[in-house]
Structure formats: C-alpha cells, structure tokens
Amino acid sequence: MKAGKIYLVGLGPGAEAHMTARAREAIADADVVIGYTTYIRLVQPLLSHQQVVKKGMAEELDRCEEAIVFAKQGKKVALISSGDVGIYGMAGPTYEVLFKSGWSPDSGIAVEVVPGCTALSSCASLVGAPLGHDFCSISLSDLLTPWPVIAKRLNAAACSDFVIALYNPKSGRRTEQIVAAQKILLHHRSGKTPVAIVKSAYRPRQSVVMTTLKKMVDEEIGMLSTVLIGNGETFVKEGIMITPRGYADKYVDFTKEIKEGEQAGHSLSMGLTGWHEIVREHLRLHPKQSMQITSERFDVPMGEVLKAVSEAGDRPIPGRTVERIKRKALPGLLITMKQVRIRWVAGAAEGTITLQDATWAVSESEVQLVGPGTSVALPIDSIKGIWLSRSGSGKTLFMTDRFGAVLLRVQVTAQSALRVAGP
Ligand code: SAH
Numbered sequence: 001m002k003a004g005k006i007y008l009v010g011l012g013p014g015a016e017a018h019m020t021a022r023a024r025e026a027i028a029d030a031d032v033v034i035g036y037t038t039y040i041r042l043v044q045p046l047l048s049h050q051q052v053v054k055k056g057m058a059e060e061l062d063r064c065e066e067a068i069v070f071a072k073q074g075k076k077v078a079l080i081s082s083g084d085v086g087i088y089g090m091a092g093p094t095y096e097v098l099f100k101s102g103w104s105p106d107s108g109i110a111v112e113v114v115p116g117c118t119a120l121s122s123c124a125s126l127v128g129a130p131l132g133h134d135f136c137s138i139s140l141s142d143l144l145t146p147w148p149v150i151a152k153r154l155n156a157a158a159c160s161d162f163v164i165a166l167y168n169p170k171s172g173r174r175t176e177q178i179v180a181a182q183k184i185l186l187h188h189r190s191g192k193t194p195v196a197i198v199k200s201a202y203r204p205r206q207s208v209v210m211t212t213l214k215k216m217v218d219e220e221i222g223m224l225s226t227v228l229i230g231n232g233e234t235f236v237k238e239g240i241m242i243t244p245r246g247y248a249d250k251y252v253d254f255t256k257e258i259k260e261g262e263q264a265g266h267s268l269s270m271g272l273t274g275w276h277e278i279v280r281e282h283l284r285l286h287p288k289q290s291m292q293i294t295s296e297r298f299d300v301p302m303g304e305v306l307k308a309v310s311e312a313g314d315r316p317i318p319g320r321t322v323e324r325i326k327r328k329a330l331p332g333l334l335i336t337m338k339q340v341r342i343r344w345v346a347g348a349a350e351g352t353i354t355l356q357d358a359t360w361a362v363s364e365s366e367v368q369l370v371g372p373g374t375s376v377a378l379p380i381d382s383i384k385g386i387w388l389s390r391s392g393s394g395k396t397l398f399m400t401d402r403f404g405a406v407l408l409r410v411q412v413t414a415q416s417a418l419r420v421a422g423p
Contacts, residue, residue, distance in 0.1 A: 003108045004071030007078040008094055010085035010116020014042055014203035018122065022114050030078035032070045034063050039080050050078075063090060064097040071109045084118040088139055088167055120165035123198035123226040126208050128240035130196060130228045135163035135243075140170070140177040147180075154181050158188040163234065163243050166227040178227070179217050185229065189213055194230040194241050197221055210236060276308035283309065283317050291389065303404025306387040325386040325397075330360050330367065367399070369410075378407055 007026040012018035027033060027046045034053040035043075055063050063079060070077045081089040091113050103109060124131045136157050142150060157164050164185070170178045185193075191214030199207045199222065209219050213229060221227065234243040247254060250262050261269045270278055279298060283289065291309070295302045309322040344351055358371040366377045378399065385400040397410040 002074040003110065004074045005076045005110040005112065006067050006071050006094065006098075007076070007112050007114055008085045008089075008091045009078050009080045009114045010087075010089065010118070011039060011042055011080055011082055012117040013083060013119060013122035013201040016042075016045065018117050018202055020114065020116060023116060026112070026114050027078050027080070029076055031075040032067075032077045033080060034067055034070075034077060035080035036063075039082055042082075043080060060090065060093060061097065064094040067094065068098060068101060068103075068109075082116075082119075083122070084116045086113060086115070087118045087137070088141075119167060119201065119226045120228070122201040123165070123196070123228060126198055126201055126206070127196040127210070127228065128236075128242050130194075130230060130234060130241040130243050131163055131165075132243040132245045133163065133231065133233070135165060135231075137165040137167055138181075139167040140174070140181055141168035142174065142177060147177075150177075151180070151184060154184045155187070158185045161188075161231045163231045164229040166229065168223070169225055169227045170221045171223045178221055182213065182217055185213060189229075189232065193232075194234050194236045196228040196241050197225050198228065199225040201226070210239060210241065276304075276311060279305055279308040280312055280315070280317055283320060287317075287319055301400070301404030302398065302406045303385050303387075303400035306385070306389065306398055306400065307404075309389070310387065320389075320391045322387050322389045325388050327362065327367070327380070327383070327386060330362055330386065376408075382407060 007030060009023050009026050010020075011023060012020070024046060027043055027050070030050055032051045032053060033040065033043065033047065034055065037054045037056070040052055040054050053066060055066075067077045067079045079085075079090050079094060083089065085091045095111070098109075098111070105111070120131065120135070120137055136153075138150065138153050138157060139145070140150060154164075166178070166181065168174075169181075191212060193213040195211050195213055195216045197209045197211065197216065197219050199205065199209075199220075203224075205224075211219050216227065216229075228241070230241065231243055234241060236242075249259070250268065251258055258264055267274060269275070275298075279294065279300075282297070283291075283294060286294075289297075291302060291305045295305045298305070306322050307324075309317060309320060310324050312321075344353060353374060358369050361368040361370050361375075362380070365380055367380055367383060368378075369376045382401055383399045384402045385398070385404070387398045387400070389396045389398060394411070397408075398406055399408040401407050
C-alpha cells in the first residue's frame with residue numbers, strides 16, 4: 001500500500017499573499033484537507049480535487065485522529081491551521097496522538113511540518129517594529145493551562161522586561177483573564193507602556209488599536225486579537241510602535257561613529273566578559289557608594305558585584321577589597337564575636353535578636369551561628385559564595401546563593417561586635 005503522509009500546514013495570518021509556497025504545494029499535493037471552517041474558507045481558492053473535512057473549534061483532537069486515519073489508508077492529508085502550525089497549533093497534539101497510536105518516524109506515515117507566519121509576526125508588522133528586542137508570547141487561555149502557571153509566566157516576563165505578545169487574550173467566556181494579566185504587568189511596568197491590539201491581521205476585518213497598558217482593557221479585544229505589550233523602552237512615534245535594539249547606545253546618532261569605549265563587531269563593554277570591569281570602574285569613581293546600591297544600579301545580584309570586586313587583580317579599587325572565603329575557613333574567621341545582632345524576618349514582621357559570644361559551627365549540612373540558648377542555621381547547600389568585604393575600617397561577611405542573592409550578611413562594627421542581617 002502507498003504510504004500516507006500528514007502535512008501540518010501553517011497558513012499564516014489569513015491573506016493568501018502571506019501563505020508560503022510550501023504551504024500551497026502541500027495543499028495542492030493533498031488528497032484530504034482537514035481544518036477549522038474559517039481556515040478551509042481561507043484556502044478555498046486552492047482547492048480542486050481534495051476531499052474537505054471541516055471541523056469545529058473544539059474538535060482539535062478529532063482533527064488529529066481523523067488525519068491519522070486517512071494517512072493509514074495511504075492518503076496524503078493536509079491538516080491546516082492559522083499562523084504557524086507549531087505555535088499554539090495542531091503540530092504538537094498530532095505528534096502526541098501519533099505516538100499514542102504506536103507510530104514512529106520510520107513506520108511508514110511521513111509527517112511534514114510546514115511553518116507559517118505566526119500572529120505575533122503578522123500583527124507586529126502592522127504596527128511597526130515592536131518585537132525588535134527580546135520578546136515572548138504568552139497565551140491567556142486557561143482551557144488547558146492552569147491560571148497560576150500563566151500568572152507566573154506573566155510575572156517573569158514582566159519583571160525581565162520582555163516585550164510580550166498575548167495570544168488568546170479574551171473570548172466570549174474568558175473575559176477576566178486579560179484584566180488579571182494587566183494587573184500583574186502593572187506591578188512591573190508603567191501604565192504608559194505602549195500596547196497594540198491587532199485584530200484579524202491580514203483578514204477582511206483587520207483592525208489596529210494603539211493604546212497603553214493602563215487603558216488596554218477598555219478597548220475591544222476578542223478571540224481574533226493579539227495584544228502586543230511594549231517593554232520599558234518601547235515607544236510610539238507617529239503611530240508606529242518601536243522597541244529599540246540598542247543601536248543608539250553603541251553608535252552616535254545612528255551614524256557609523258561608535259561611542260567611546262565600544263568597538264564595531266565586538267561585544268559591548270557591558271557584554272559577557274566586559275561588564276565586571278565596568279562595575280569596578282564605577283566603584284573606583286564612586287568610592288562612597290555601597291555595594292548594595294551598586295548592585296541596584298546595575299540591576300544585578302550582590303554576588304556579581306562581590307565577584308567583580310574580588311577579581312580586581314592588578315587594578316585594585318581604592319579603599320575596597322573583597323576576598324572569596326572557603327567554607328572550611330569560616331570557623332576560624334570570626335572567632336572574636338562579642339555580640340551578634342540578628343535581624344529576623346517572618347512574613348511582614350521583623351525584629352532583632354542579640355547573641356553574646358556567638359561562634360560559627362559548620363557541619364555537613366548546616367552553617368550555624370551559635371550563641372547561648374539561640375542559634376541561626378543556614379542549609380550548607382544553599383550557600384554558593386562566602387565573601388569577606390573590607391571597605392574603610394569596616395568588614396562585612398556575605399553569604400550568597402547560586403543566583404548571587406544575599407542569604408546572610410554579617411557586619412563587623414568598629415567595636416568588633418557583629419551585626420547579622422538577612423537578605
Ligand atoms: N497558530 C496560530 C495561533 C493559534 S492561537 C499562530 O501561529 O498565529 C489563536 C490566537 O492566535 C488568537 O486568539 C489570536 O491571539 C492569535 N491570532 C491568530 N491569527 C490572528 C490574526 N490573523 N490576527 C490577530 N491575531 C491572530
């Protein structure tokens with residue numbers, strides 16, 4: 001029997017002009033075309049001999065199963081979907097259903113995924129260049145994804161300053177998700193952040209609305225809309241939404257003239273291998289600035305600032321050194337602690353405990369600060385860096401985790417007493 005084939009075809013946003021040549025070939029080559037009614041309508045001009053199977057919205061798994069049945073009969077089937085078939089589309093579920101039915105890539109039925117122009121690209125093209133820097137897409141559909149997962153991703157994307165494309169932002173039944181999403185995004189981003197709402201891109205009812213994060217929920221948003229949310233640098237000029245890539249930071253006024261300290265074709269001075277030196281230079285110029293403030297200024301964890309200073313090498317930073325301490329050197333390091341004050345934090349409450357004559361105890365599993373009747377313990381595995389920082393006459397010991405966040409800060413005061421604080 002002739003081997004069957006499944007084409008998983010992304011049609012692009014809608015207009016035939018944005019469909020790829022391969023998508024057309026796949027449809028022309030198919031014996032059967034399966035798809036949601038709207039998409040069948042989109043490819044109508046390309047249909048001649050093909051058997052057509054129209055499906056409703058909710059019958060996604062049916063579509064996969066039916067495609068497999070036809071392919072097993074030796075037919076070539078085109079399963080069509082809008083945009084890119086692998087992006088919130090049929091490609092994933094089809095492979096999963098195939099594997100469930102015992103299929104393997106060499107079992108006779110061929111599968112070809114035909115990529116298409118996804119909504120975030122087509123919608124972006126209608127508003128300018130909003131995706132010019134790092135972006136992500138998040139679907140607000142909670143039909144298959146629990147809301148806490150969606151909320152966590154929204155939060156992570158917002159605090160990492162990604163441009164965000166929201167797919168499935170709203171439907172007849174799901175009207176509150178977009179409001180909940182806006183609330184999360186507003187925790188990290190200004191209400192003035194540019195937002196574009198693009199509906200039915202490259203289809204007859206196409207509409208584009210430019211608004212802001214604060215006002216976006218007042219606009220009409222539906223099942224056929226994609227919402228593009230700018231990052232902290234996105235701007236709108238004469239109706240065109242742009243997210244800068246950073247040329248303006250490296251080149252003078254978009255000419256070929258490169259700013260001082262930068263090199264064409266090379267990583268930025270703040271690139272992977274250069275930025276620690278920039279941090280050190282900053283501290284040389286600002287001898288009074290605390291490392292805490294420096295870490296906030298560069299928006300990096302304290303551990304990175306401590307590491308940068310510890311690697312100053314033969315260009316030391318006047319009045320400041322940081323030494324990396326081995327865990328086993330800890331007990332000997334601060335034996336002369338007469339008084340230790342510990343700030344504790346529990347939820348929103350905080351207070352202090354004073355330990356007299358505290359000592360370090362390092363066991364297999366914990367680092368402990370032990371005083372009469374009290375002890376403070378940190379799991380040893382959570383400590384990835386121990387740093388002794390000296391600036392002026394003060395000494396501070398930092399313990400940092402694998403992200404460089406401060407777990408414990410022990411400050412040696414002038415009277416050789418110690419102050420201990422949490423992050
Ligand atoms: N596979 C599709 C996405 C399917 S999820 C793709 O790659 O584009 C359905 C969501 O896609 C819609 O809710 C909407 O957010 C977006 N979408 C699909 N086509 C669109 C179009 N022509 N204009 C605007 N948004 C579109």
